[in-house]
Amino acid sequence: ESWEANQRKIAEAERLERELDARTVDRVRIGEQQPEIDHNLRFEHSESGTGPQGKRWRDARDGGWFSYELKLPAPGAKAVLRALYWGAEGGREFDIQVGDALLATQKLDGGKDDYFSVEYPLADAMTAGKDKVTVRFQSKKGNTAGGVFDVRILTAKQSE
Numbered sequence: 001e002s003w004e005a006n007q008r009k010i011a012e013a014e015r016l017e018r019e020l021d022a023r024t025v026d027r028v029r030i031g032e033q034q035p036e037i038d039h040n041l042r043f044e045h046s047e048s049g050t051g052p053q054g055k056r057w058r059d060a061r062d063g064g065w066f067s068y069e070l071k072l073p074a075p076g077a078k079a080v081l082r083a084l085y086w087g088a089e090g091g092r093e094f095d096i097q098v099g100d101a102l103l104a105t106q107k108l109d110g111g112k113d114d115y116f117s118v119e120y121p122l123a124d125a126m127t128a129g130k131d132k133v134t135v136r137f138q139s140k141k142g143n144t145a146g147g148v149f150d151v152r153i154l155t156a157k158q159s160e
Helices: 002-023 031-037
Strands: 022-030 041-050 056-071 081-088 090-098 101-109 114-121 132-139 144-148 150-155
Touching: 002 022, 002 150, 022 056, 031 056, 041 150, 056 150, 081 144, 101 114, 132 144
Parallel strands: 090 144
Antiparallel strands: 022 150, 041 056, 056 132, 056 144, 081 114, 081 150, 090 101, 090 132
8 A cells, every 4th residue: 555655746746747847947956067067057146056855045144145047938928936955954034036027035944854835926027028037045134044955937827
């Protein structure tokens, strides 16, 4: 029974990954030199490294920040920013900006021993007339932005 349950869990994870890949317009492979260069990485007081399960991360500390340029879906399609975080990181609060606009303030509270993602719908005003946007993770003084393990622009699900 446990083998069958494990197989169902693996199959479901693979299905969700295929669905995510189908919605992905652009993706930054965090902490990898060429993908970060390709996405015009800019930063102050930012570091990258390797976290749980060998996933690469980037963060910014004490008022620092990092940003990437990401492609948007075709005109008329709604866009969503998706970021992946490690659930055991806590006590962190930071802003996410798209261009000059505040998209969200994210708090990492810890308490989970797994990765989790957050999807942030982009307002039409942030994307109108553009084919790409600059996404910036901004730490607050004395705090840390991230670690961020994956950043993607997705097309919104039909129900969104």
